[in-house]
Amino acid sequence: MPLAGLASVAIAVAGFAPGPSAAAPQPEVDTTPSYYSFKLPAGVTVAELVRDGYDITHGHGTRPTLVATPAEVARLRDRGVLVGKTGNVYQPVIRTASDLAGTTYYGGYHTAAGHEQHNAAVTAAHPELVKLYDIGDSWKKTKGQGGHDIQALCITKLTSGDCALDSTSGKKPKFVLHTQIHAREVATGEIAYKWIDLLVSSYGTDPAITSLLDTRELWVIPIANPDGVDVVASNPTQPVMQRKNVDNSAGGCPAADAGVDLNRNSSFQWDVEQGGPCDETYPGKRAVSEPETIAIQGLLDKIFRDTKGAVGEPAAADTTGVFLTLHSFGNDILAPYGYTNTAAPNKAALVALGKKMGALNGYPVSTGDGGVGYFAPGATDDWLYGTRGVPSYTFEIGPDSGSCGGFFPSYSCFTSTLWPAQKPALLYAARAAATPYGKLP
Numbered sequence: 001m002p003l004a005g006l007a008s009v010a011i012a013v014a015g016f017a018p019g020p021s022a023a024a025p026q027p028e029v030d031t032t033p034s035y036y037s038f039k040l041p042a043g044v045t046v047a048e049l050v051r052d053g054y055d056i057t058h059g060h061g062t063r064p065t066l067v068a069t070p071a072e073v074a075r076l077r078d079r080g081v082l083v084g085k086t087g088n089v090y091q092p093v094i095r096t097a098s099d100l101a102g103t104t105y106y107g108g109y110h111t112a113a114g115h116e117q118h119n120a121a122v123t124a125a126h127p128e129l130v131k132l133y134d135i136g137d138s139w140k141k142t143k144g145q146g147g148h149d150i151q152a153l154c155i156t157k158l159t160s161g162d163c164a165l166d167s168t169s170g171k172k173p174k175f176v177l178h179t180q181i182h183a184r185e186v187a188t189g190e191i192a193y194k195w196i197d198l199l200v201s202s203y204g205t206d207p208a209i210t211s212l213l214d215t216r217e218l219w220v221i222p223i224a225n226p227d228g229v230d231v232v233a234s235n236p237t238q239p240v241m242q243r244k245n246v247d248n249s250a251g252g253c254p255a256a257d258a259g260v261d262l263n264r265n266s267s268f269q270w271d272v273e274q275g276g277p278c279d280e281t282y283p284g285k286r287a288v289s290e291p292e293t294i295a296i297q298g299l300l301d302k303i304f305r306d307t308k309g310a311v312g313e314p315a316a317a318d319t320t321g322v323f324l325t326l327h328s329f330g331n332d333i334l335a336p337y338g339y340t341n342t343a344a345p346n347k348a349a350l351v352a353l354g355k356k357m358g359a360l361n362g363y364p365v366s367t368g369d370g371g372v373g374y375f376a377p378g379a380t381d382d383w384l385y386g387t388r389g390v391p392s393y394t395f396e397i398g399p400d401s402g403s404c405g406g407f408f409p410s411y412s413c414f415t416s417t418l419w420p421a422q423k424p425a426l427l428y429a430a431r432a433a434a435t436p437y438g439k440l441p
């Protein structure tokens with residue numbers, strides 16, 4: 001679909017909005033980001049460009065994609081990088097009534113407040129199936145600047161001991177779906193929203209899902225980075241490209257560049273070299289510096305027993321549980337480890353389960369850097385597998401371009417393709433949580 005009129009629109013991003021005293025006419029600078037493929041000259045690496053602050057996303061199964069403004073493209077061309085535009089970041093959007101009410105944005109995606117209303121509503125409507133937890137605060141909330149609680153739901157046919165914050169009391173294997181830790185990866189939180197609705201509406205009517213709720217604890221952390229999602233949704237027709245949380249305490253950055261990459265902030269293989277405070281992969285001042293990381297590691301630490309020894313030792317064969325963290329984009333599944341190309345000790349079993357899920361959503365499975373030349377140390381999935389032994393995966397949702405691709409797919413694609421592709425893979429992952437390293441379903 002053509003994007004008439006978008007190309008010359010300057011986007012109002014926090015920190016770059018023209019000041020009220022801008023009386024003299026200013027030359028209009030096109031700051032519209034687009035997606036690009038690129039080819040590097042000899043001696044320049046992807047890792048180097050990421051460290052220099054360029055926004056490059058993987059796709060381990062595909063080539064990495066650059067998200068850049070025209071000025072950034074010009075600077076890269078000066079360095080000898082060949083750059084070719086592959087698509088527009090923003091799709092045309094029809095605003096809905098709920099967009100105007102603030103519970104959704106960009107044609108239907110739920111805001112952090114919209115998710116919180118939903119979490120409260122399903123908990124109230126299904127007290128026999130849902131326990132809602134406040135697992136900690138967002139960075140803004142810890143600073144008294146508004147912000148949010150980080151919420152987690154445990155969905156199961158509740159019996160004694162279920163959904164306790166204690167790895168020894170429950171008998172049911174646990175499946176955890178963790179989404180929108182990178183705020184701009186908007187399809188991911190929406191998948192969690194649909195997943196919650198599917199589970200609570202199917203109990204007693206769909207035999208397979210009823211059985212799942214009778215025998216599993218299905219945990220969901222729908223918005224892992226609510227402060228970031230508030231920034232994204234602050235422009236409801238051209239969402240802001242906020243990946244990180246909004247912790248600006250390191251200083252030295254324009255507001256739009258500040259924040260900590262929560263998917264580099266975990267305490268397993270945390271790496272200070274991932275970038276400076278203005279970079280998209282800034283890992284924070286130290287491991288687990290961020291309240292969001294404390295909340296999420298804290299929950300997972302409580303509900304999963306530790307079946308794994310040192311980095312190079314395998315998890316016990318009777319480990320239970322599966323953890324999925326959803327990201328965008330690239331249409332692929334990443335299995336541990338993501339911080340190194342050295343094989344995880346359970347690599348064969350991790351890849352085998354990954355391939356079962358991949359057969360359902362059509363995604364290939366890769367490990368390590370997937371051949372793209374940079375790693376993700378300090379990520380949530382590596383932390384949970386590396387410290388607890390729980391099989392943990394990243395799904396990169398959606399293709400790298402087109403109206404149903406990138407960070408901001410049209411909402412209509414979400415309902416037609418993005419959710420239907422993931423639903424069977426999620427149901428499978430939940431079933432597999434009983435014997436992830438044993439005989440797979």
Ligand SMILES: [Zn+2]
Nearest residue numbers: 182185327328
């Ligand atoms: Zn991500």
